[in-house]
Amino acid sequence: MNKFTKKQAQVLRYILHNDFFVLGLHGAKRSGKTFVNNITFLNEIVRVREIADKLNVEEPMYILAGTSSTSINNNILQDLYNTFDIEPKYDKHGAFVLNGVKVIQVYTGSISGLKRARGFTAFGAYINEASLANETVFKEIISRCSGEGARIVWDSNPDNPNHWLKTDYIGKNTDGIIDFSFQLDDNTFLSKRYIESIKAATPNGKFYDRDILGLWTVAEGAIYTDYDAKIHEVDELPEMSRYFAGVDWGYDHYGSIVIVGEDNKGNQYLVDGIAEQYKEIDWWVDRANEFKNRYGNITFWADSARPEHVVRFQREKIKARNANKSIIAGIEHVAKAFKENKLYIKRGVIPRFFDEIYQYKWKPNSTKDEPLKEYDDVLDALRYALYSQWLTDQKGNQDIDKQLQTAKRLFR
Incomplete structure (x- = not known):
């Protein structure tokens, strides 16, 4: 039985065989983006430990970021516990050590998260729900990732096409900035009945374009387009x-x-x-x-x-x-x-x-x-x-x- 969808396997193969600086996964809800990045997070922790060993760095630091502690726990840590039985032991600041790498949690939902992202060098970062992040905090996280071989991965649902994440980090595919787009149909582990039910229940216009097709579309025109x-x-x-x-x-x-x-x-x-x-x-x-x-x-x-x-x-x-x-x-x-x-x-x-x-x-x-x-x-x-x-x-x-x-x- 396959453990990954075709789209997930494509992304994981790219990450395994190519280098990059910033790699983003974006698209429809329930399309499998976060699961790929959760797997990538564990692989990156192993890679960072190997780099640190070569540099004689005793405890390299890695950033795990989300809009809040609740979102990080619900979207990432709980999934890692359910899938791999990984249960971190937190210090008083919410940090934890995994495979000899110190993971620092940074909250991106407001500018107040900036203080958690300052003052240290990181060997990489995983940013969940990136479109909801404060732009200044997001870019500060990237600037912190100056350790040798540092890589940043992020995931997001679509937003307005004028959103800074779309204009600055999507469609570049150059200079180490890469992205992959997901549609709901890419998640072949979901039943046909479930997918058709979600499509039938999703309002037309902006919500359908983003939640089903994974498009960064302008919310224009009438709002309640299904009213008859x-x-x-x-x-x-x-x-x-x-x-x-x-x-x-x-x-x-x-x-x-x-x-x-x-x-x-x-x-x-x-x-x-x-x-x-x-x-x-x-x-x-x-x-x-x-x-x-x-x-x-x-x-x-x-x-x-x-x-x-x-x-x-x-x-x-x-x-x-x-x-x-x-x-x-x-x-x-x-x-x-x-x-x-x-x-x-x-x-x-x-x-x-x-x-x-x-x-x-x-x-x-x-x-x-x-x-x-x-x-x-x-x-x-x-x-x-x-x-x-x-x-x-x-x-x-x-x-x-x-x-x-x-x-x-x-x-x-």
Whole structure:
């Protein structure tokens, strides 16, 4: 049985038979990139030890980098433990020794990671989730790798084609800077059923191009490209098992409250709501109380940009909570719901929604993914409600799983 896919074997053969300074693997999620670099990391540790022996260096240093300690553990160290039973012993700084090489963990998610990358010479580095790294920290890591024969490997999912990682380190294939691109179909260990299911569930446009095809594409045009009025607008509503709400504050631009219902099959519906301009907080309190009287003491997931309004809702005994405002993750969650036909809109429910849904677009010519701050008021409230409630449900499920595992251990 083959241990590697054809693409993984191609990359590993290149690394084995060629020298390089920076080598990157980028492309679709679940395409096998990180596993290749985890194997490469172990091989590099052996190679660094051999170089150090020739140079009489007692304890050479190597950088293991990721956005945070959690991401390094989840993406790399846990996989090494599961596959090779490697369980490092950490010092008080989070460093560990592997095959006589001291591995220094560097966190790249913010500029604060710079202090961990300074002041020493490294014989190589492995940078996970490179597109999420702070550029200054990423380049400082490379500058640290001045030990003899030092090599840097990185992996990343695609981002905007104007991203510094794409412009500086992809497509060069010269002067020791090499890269390989992966698509989801390259992972032949995944079942055909799984691959087809993921493709069917991935929203069209940016998300499909990046997550499935592994392309560094511009997020341009309409955001919710899978929305179809013939499918997603309904006149009749089923019986709901619960309701919850989203709130986007506004004055000059539209403020909005949306009410989402969920049936016993997990389908969700925009069932009620309002969008208005030039209304004071007293007016919004009155509207929220009307919805509370109609739908019960439901949770209102509110924009935290106006904490005084959130507090006012709470003082009025309205169950307001700060929404999770992660823009891209939230948009992807809503887009996926439309793609899978899990989200429906009651026809005519909030007139402003139907103005926004086709005009909510990505910001053109931007160096990062961001929507235009136009036609987004009802859609922001809807995103706050759906994504925040989903995250809360996920956490609840994880807590239940932990309790079950604890019970199983106690009664074994």
